[in-house]
Amino acid sequence: MFFLDHIWLIPLLPALGAAMMFFFGRKMQKSAVNAVCVGVVVIAFLWASGAVLQYNRWQAAAEHYHQPFQQILYTWLGSDTGHLTYLTHSGTPAAFQADAGFLLDPLSSIWLLFVTGVGMLIHIYSTGYMAHEGGYYRFFGYLNLFMFSMLVLILGNNYAVLFVGWEGVGLCSYLLIGFYFARKSASDAANKAFIVNRIGDAGFLLGMFTLAWYFGSLRFVDVNHLARSGQFQIGDPILTAAALLLFVGACGKSAQLPLYVWLPDAMEGPTPVSALIHAATMVTAGVYMVARSNAIFLLAPTAMKTVAIVGALTAIFAASIGLVQNDIKRVLAYSTVSQLGYMFLALGVGAFAAGVFHVFTHAFFKALLFLGSGSVIHAMSGEQDMRNFGNLHRKIPITHWTMFVATLAIAGIFPLAGFFSKDEILWQAWSSEGGAYRFLWLIGVITAFMTAFYMFRLMFLTFHGKPRMSHEVEHHIHESPGSMTMPLVVLAVCSFCAGWLGVPHSLGGSNRFEKFLEPVFAKEAPLFHAEEPGQFAAGKKEEARTSPTEYTLMALSLGLAVGGWGLAWKVYRGADKGYVEPLAAEVPPVYTAMLNKYYVDEGYDYLFTGRRKLGRVRLGAMGLGEASSWFDSRVIDGTVNGAGWMTRAFSTITIWWDRWIIDGLLVNGPAIMARMLSYPVKLLQWGLVQWYALIMVFGLLGFMAAEMGLLIWFGWIVGGVVAAIMLYFIVRLIARRAEANRGRKVAAARATGD
């Protein structure tokens, strides 16, 4: 149980690698970067294999038969004390808590194995592909960070941890699409991917909150247990809303209509990134999340129908665009979108195991196709346009043969991987719900034909026909180094054999893949369905599979695949310089529309981003910006300025009032009055102490005279004295004036030099 008990180490290993690149990568040799970054992923893969093997043994034991293995490290969000609660929908308090915990069950086992496995091969491939590129350590740091996020996403034991990984892979996707950030198209594509993903993530978050509010827990185990407990009605509106919101998140991450637009542009990133993130692993996160939430989706038939319809439409829509694209990576990108549509179709019709099976096989052959295209681009000195390829099969034989295997696999040729998984999906679409989904089956079958056609078109244009490249490029063509061809070969073997894990009963297999996943999708199902015996009977379904219809359908899809192959052979086998697309010759408008991706990006620019004006009106985000700007400058600023003007006018009045009434009348007025009244009194204070003393003496003499009855006499004397004094002062004043004038005249005379 060693590996299983230390399952936390699996995500931690690539995180360590990323951290080392972040701190020391700049100074490390390329060989050291290889040793660290590839090394941690190899260890993670071995560790993951060990953990899955031990889990298989563990879950077979009777005491935890078919139980998921859960390991909770600590409480990450909220509190485990039980004091921090919120009210759920039913009115009971639930703990606000999210664990930092890991969950391993068959579903995450599958993802764990192919994510680490394919991831390891792509890391090895990248050492060859990126050998001559700048930012080597940065690239591997991002790749390791991506591995960490993806592993957190698939190993998390609750929606919150899943969301952390979900955002982490989104970030790494952004960083890696914009790896050549000096190129504007790359940084634009990175922004586009990030922003479109945010729309989906908003839906996912709301769905997650709805679940938390409805179930009171975010743990998968609790949510699934409650959803399967039979307490909830099928078609419960809140659960339908939650499922639809989660599906919005899945649409963003897994590039479904209408949020698929970022994925083709994501091809601006280096090719190993396209293989790892935008084909094999990250874009299947949406499938993983919906499969993980299968208990909720099963309670919401409307959401299921939406998933199925969106999946089928995406499949045929993207495949039809892929028919005419000329950029080799864009063909593969649209192929990825289309195959993801298949997976959602499977989920939508309730065939979760079939959808997961297709994810599993698709991871191998699509990674192989991308890596092969990378090898072709490598050989062609960076050229990606298939119109300039041709007749490469002799010059790069390993790339050719491995890609050929992958093409057979994706086209659904027996007995390669794609045949089993795709056929399973088509059969489920045909048979489930008593045939209500047969229209979607028809779409799926047409898509299968298109898939075969565009894939063989790619093969013929690239590896056969006449060489159409310039002589200089032709001279440089060489097979890729061993570090790149080895992963191709390994993936080719996997693409060949992966399907055999899920050989259906009708072909003599036992569909071990579906059995392995049964605990996830059918857990507690007997209990649940015991009340409604008519609706479910696994055994009956298995029996129905062996009906002749299934063989007919298999033959039909195989025939269509071969037909697509033949048609491509007929049209493109001898493609020379200036070859004409048959569709362009026959119906040019259709061809132009497909080549321009049905003008969806342009439409989004008109409606949602607002980069293009619709008539004279601008809609969307930029339109909202313009409207906000107008509102801001006219209404908000007008209000602000109006308030300012009002304040100023009011303050003008206040200033006048303050200056004339408060200061003038009430403050200065009394002061002026006091000054006027005090004027006569102040005349008495002339400052000479002896005069004061004299007056005192006269006052004393006056008292004495009054005491002696001589006041009248005294009055005369005093009056005389006062008159004399005043006379004296007047004379003195005049004398002083005269003296001062004289002095001034003398000074003036001196100044003039007289």
Next chain:
Amino acid sequence: MTPITPIHYLILAAVLFALGTIGVLTRRNVVIVLMSIELILNAVNLNLVAFSRMWGINGQVFAIFVITDAAAEAAVGLGILIAFFRNRETVNMDEVDLLKW
């Protein structure tokens, strides 16, 4: 020979007092004015001592108080005068009119 009665003392003190008062009122030099104030105070002292000869020791105690007060007043007065002189370079009372409004 007429005996010396209190009235003689009082007349002497009144003369001294009048001289002091006239000095205070008429002299321009502040030093002289301060000396005249001493005359007034000593006239009062003479009265106090004269009365104390007839009615007990209290007058003499007050005279001591007045002498002390006179000394203190002279010290303060001369201090102010020196400070004033440093500012205005004069000791003329007519030019000391800073106390007017």
